[in-house]
Amino acid sequence: MTRLDLRKETILRAIVIEYVCNAEPVGSEVLSQKYEMGVRSATIRNEMAELFDLGLLEQPHTSAGRIPSDLGYRYFVDQLIVTEDIADRHKKSVQLALSDGDALNEMLHETARSLSRLTQLLSVAATTKEQKTTVRTAILSALDQSRALFVLVLSNGHVENKMIELPLGVGLDDIGAVNDLLSQLAVGQSLKSLVKSKLPTANRSVARDKLCALVWAVLKTYAKTLTRGKVIAEGQEFMLAQPEFSRDSAALNELLNNLAQSDLLYEAVSGDSVQQVTIGSENKPDAFKKLSIIRQNFFVGESEAGIIAIVGPTRINYEGGIPLVNFTAQALSASLSRFFG
Numbered sequence: 549m550t551r552l553d554l555r556k557e558t559i560l561r562a563i564v565i566e567y568v569c570n571a572e573p574v575g576s577e578v579l580s581q582k583y584e585m586g587v588r589s590a591t592i593r594n595e596m597a598e599l600f601d602l603g604l605l606e607q608p609h610t611s612a613g614r615i616p617s618d619l620g621y622r623y624f625v626d627q628l629i630v631t632e633d634i635a636d637r638h639k640k641s642v643q644l645a646l647s648d649g650d651a652l653n654e655m656l657h658e659t660a661r662s663l664s665r666l667t668q669l670l671s672v673a674a675t676t677k678e679q680k681t682t683v684r685t686a687i688l689s690a691l692d693q694s695r696a697l698f699v700l701v702l703s704n705g706h707v708e709n710k711m712i713e714l715p716l717g718v719g720l721d722d723i724g725a726v727n728d729l730l731s732q733l734a735v736g737q738s739l740k741s742l743v744k745s746k747l748p749t750a751n752r753s754v755a756r757d758k759l760c761a762l763v764w765a766v767l768k769t770y771a772k773t774l775t776r777g778k779v780i781a782e783g784q785e786f787m788l789a790q791p792e793f794s795r796d797s798a799a800l801n802e803l804l805n806n807l808a809q810s811d812l813l814y815e816a817v818s819g820d821s822v823q824q825v826t827i828g829s830e831n832k833p834d835a836f837k838k839l840s841i842i843r844q845n846f847f848v849g850e851s852e853a854g855i856i857a858i859v860g861p862t863r864i865n866y867e868g869g870i871p872l873v874n875f876t877a878q879a880l881s882a883s884l885s886r887f888f889g
Contacts, residue, residue, distance in 0.1 A: 621827045
């Protein structure tokens with residue numbers, strides 16, 4: 549969206565900061581008393597109404613103040629954020645955690661535990677594997693009018709195959725077109741690149757388009773499965789203390805169930821997203837649409853080894869969390885690179 553005027557940006561930033569700190573809806577009187585806006589409370593109230601109409605604020609109750617919407621947080625992160633300097637004691641805490649582990653698994657556990665304590669949020673370390681493995685062959689072969697066999701051969705010799713039910717109306721020419729597509733876009737590509745790939749749009753028949761989408765989905769599923777490493781989570785207890793969940797037993801039970809599913813957690817942290825910060829409805833899967841995630845890749849040398857992240861309610865402290873996650877990822881990369889020589 550286009551940039552807001554300075555007054556609206558100042559009000560939106562103040563509302564985000566207040567709500568992050570207190571987890572209570574923010575009214576115009578609070579802003580008028582705590583911030584030097586240079587205008588009366590009635591003017592602030594009118595500006596808040598316009599921010600509400602723009603979808604940047606929400607009103608949880610008819611008599612309550614306003615809270616930031618997912619779009620409001622996104623505008624804040626993209627346009628208004630002022631990242632905080634990382635306290636020396638926080639840097640030392642992260643570095644101490646890295647020095648405590650004498651094996652990869654221990655190092656990741658200690659790092660995630662330290663980051664969780666510093667942020668009072670859930671911290672997740674997700675590793676990846678098969679980073680350099682590429683697709684040698686990907687081909688679809690017709691078995692009969694309704695079935696085909698998809699075969700995937702990787703550069704390390706690994707072979708996968710899957711029976712596919714053909715959409716109605718698919719002919720041999722459609723299967724040939726799919727194989728041409730696989731040859732152009734998949735063969736020679738790394739599994740990691742295919743995880744975040746998208747099928748290009750083209751002028752295809754309905755049947756051919758359905759078949760292309762189906763085969764590409766199967767290919768991406770294999771890529772995700774074969775590159776998926778371990779997921780390590782620390783700090784679940786801090787999430788239980790967040791007001792959003794401690795006040796709402798249904799939301800708390802849903803959160804506990806979601807956090808217990810490592811596959812869901814892995815997908816949320818390291819799925820298709822290329823953004824460092826995903827907010828609320830931007831998250832996949834749907835189970836994480838009430839949460840925000842701040843993530844950063846870590847490396848061994850120049851090879852990507854995984855993702856370190858913090859997960860919390862959408863009113864997460866973005867200004868402090870983003871630089872801390874970045875620093876942790878850099879420190880973890882340096883330690884892993886030394887560890888593996």
